[in-house]
Amino acid sequence: MGLETVFGHSFLTTRLDEAVNWGRKYSFFQYPFVTACCGMEYMSVFASAYDIARFGAEYPRFSPRQADVLFVVGTVNEKLAPVLKRVYDQMCEPKWVVSFGVCATSGGFYDNYATVQGIDKIIPVDIYIPGCPPRPEAVLDALIKLQAKVSKESVLDRKASGGAATGPMAVKAAKYK
Numbered sequence: 374m375g376l377e378t379v380f381g382h383s384f385l386t387t388r389l390d391e392a393v394n395w396g397r398k399y400s401f402f403q404y405p406f407v408t409a410c411c412g413m414e415y416m417s418v419f420a421s422a423y424d425i426a427r428f429g430a431e432y433p434r435f436s437p438r439q440a441d442v443l444f445v446v447g448t449v450n451e452k453l454a455p456v457l458k459r460v461y462d463q464m465c466e467p468k469w470v471v472s473f474g475v476c477a478t479s480g481g482f483y484d485n486y487a488t489v490q491g492i493d494k495i496i497p498v499d500i501y502i503p504g505c506p507p508r509p510e511a512v513l514d515a516l517i518k519l520q521a522k523v524s525k526e527s528v529l530d531r532k533a534s535g536g537a538a539t540g541p542m543a544v545k546a547a548k549y550k
């Protein structure tokens with residue numbers, strides 16, 4: 374009688390998820406894709422008053438291959454969209470995306486032909502942070518929400534999806550390849 378028969382497949386994978394997700398949610402490495410004024414508030418989260426290191430997400434990485442959380446901070450225009458897509462594609466699984474501020478989330482008040490009306494037209498987004506710019510507290514709140522989301526994920530699901538856009542998302546993303 375094998376282990377799987379004794380404990381059941383779901384028991385084994387649930388315990389694996391808990392252990393792996395615990396490690397993942399306390400060791401985020403961010404890639405800051407900073408394009409505009411929101412960057413000032415983003416930087417303040419690293420200072421001692423807010424101290425993002427308390428959440429295990431201290432060091433930004435400036436190579437997408439070394440990062441697992443993509444922070445898109447500021448306005449993204451149509452010319453920059455393929456660059457954002459390329460950066461996202463270069464990140465290894467598992468990876469998550471945070472949209473920082475209204476410009477990244479919806480274009481903000483730049484409702485014009487040159488501005489992407491939300492980065493979720495290019496890449497999948499896990500957490501949206503409202504504000505123009507968002508307060509540092511909102512960034513920490515988003516990080517806690519992302520930790521909660523990661524802790525509920527299944528390692529097997531993440532492997533199966535491969536982070537690729539699917540359905541209508543794939544059609545939108547194809548425009549920026």
Ligand code: SF4
Nearest residue numbers: 410411474476505506
């Ligand atoms: S949301 Fe506001 S602060 Fe952030 S990039 Fe847009 S205009 Fe600037």
